[in-house]
Amino acid sequence: MxxxxxxxxxxxxxxxxxxxxxxxxxxxxxxxxxxxxxxxxxxxxxxxxxxxxxxxxxxxxxxxxxxxxxxxxxxxxxxxxxxxxxxxxxxxxxxxxxxxxxxxxxxxxxxxxxxxxxxxxxxxxxxxxxxxxxxxxxxxxxxxxxxxxxxxxxxxxxxxxxxxxxDDGWRRLPDLIEEAVSANDAVLADFAAGALASGSVDVVASAAQQTTAEAAALLLREGPLVPATAYGTRSYLHGPMDSAGADTAHLVIGDARELALARQLLEKPTAVLTVTDGTGVVPSGAVSVTVPTGLTGPQRALVEVCVLQALVSHTAAARGNPVDEIAFTREDTKIAALAEL
Missing domain, CATH: 3.40.50.10490 (Glucose-6-phosphate isomerase like protein; domain 1)
Known part of the structure; x- marks a missing residue:
């Protein structure tokens, strides 16, 4: 070990x-x-x-x-x-x-x-x-x-x-992250206290924003111990979305096609949080947070992850599962020297 x-x-x-x-x-x-x-x-x-x-x-x-x-x-x-x-x-x-x-x-x-x-x-x-x-x-x-x-x-x-x-956008990113985290915090706290206080979460993103989906799902699992699964939008449309219901909340990250997915999901009794750049129309019934426009896909994903870190914090408080509490002692994942291989 x-x-x-x-x-x-x-x-x-x-x-x-x-x-x-x-x-x-x-x-x-x-x-x-x-x-x-x-x-x-x-x-x-x-x-x-x-x-x-x-x-x-x-x-x-x-x-x-x-x-x-x-x-x-x-x-x-x-x-x-x-x-x-x-x-x-x-x-x-x-x-x-x-x-x-x-x-x-x-x-x-x-x-x-x-x-x-x-x-x-x-x-x-x-x-x-x-x-x-x-x-x-x-x-x-x-x-x-x-x-x-x-x-x-x-x-x-x-x-x-x-x-x-x-790309020049990286120089602006620290300021943009601070602004986006502050602007969206209250909405994320409310969503966590309601929709994420129990149950599981599906995290769905466009292909360009797939880092956001995978990182957010892992944060929710490792931190507040939420059963969370990441999907690409197109894969989610081909079957996984069919189990949508009251026991599963949804984080939907992207733009036009993702907003269309949010509208479809809201046909069922489920909670939906959209993460967009604010240029599309968020469907009635969805909760929304926004990130800046004019970024490359990788830059935007980093802003989104930092914003959703706040959701992890609020969800941990809602569930009473401290983020820093260790669930398992990891075996055979980290090494001290190459000789261990």
């Missing part, structure tokens, strides 16, 4: 610290994006848990730009196969067993490997051929700071790979 990790922050402390950490990372990133070499026809994005969720929206943006990119949770690659030319591995702690193991195998097979991690030292950095480390910011057990900084770094690397430059 690996030693239990030590955390520098509780969840609420982490939420208060994450925007300042984001400012530091955004300021430091120019000049570091060369670590993702240009011209790679086949890239594999690798991560597990919250890091796997963080890969989803950058993956969509890279594919939309015409790049050949895939995503893995590391456990589905028992050997280094395929025509992969670069593995970009994300891990907040730098100690995820599956991620370090995958990077070790691909590097041994001659594939270039890049680790993106909050940790300055650790097994993943040792395993990878190159590493982008972000300063070892203190984090919380249910990740706040670590998720934000590693996700932002990956998003800016993806900008460079897709367009040759970091």
């Amino acid at each position: 690996s030693a239990a990790p030590m955390y520098g922050y509780g969840y609420e402390e982490g939420r208060r610290a994450e925007v300042a950490a984001l400012r530091e990372v955004v300021a430091a990133m120019p000049g570091r994006t060369h670590l993702w070499p240009a011209g790679r026809p086949r890239v594999l994005l690798a991560g597990i848990g919250a890091s796997h969720a963080a890969l989803a929206s950058p993956l969509y943006a890279l594919r939309a730009a015409g790049l050949d990119v895939a995503r893995t949770d590391c456990s589905d690659h028992p050997v280094a196969i395929g025509d992969v030319e670069l593995v970009v591995a994300l891990s907040q702690s730098g100690r995820s067993r599956e991620t370090a193991d995958l990077v070790t195998r691909f590097r041994a097979a001659g594939v270039d490997t890049l680790a993106v991690t909050n940790a300055d030292t650790g097994p993943l950095r040792e395993a990878a051929g190159a590493a982008l480390t972000l300063g070892g910011f203190p984090d919380s057990r249910v990740s706040t700071v670590g998720f934000v900084v590693t996700y932002a770094a990956l998003g800016m690397l993806a900008d460079e790979a897709a367009t040759g430059r970091i």
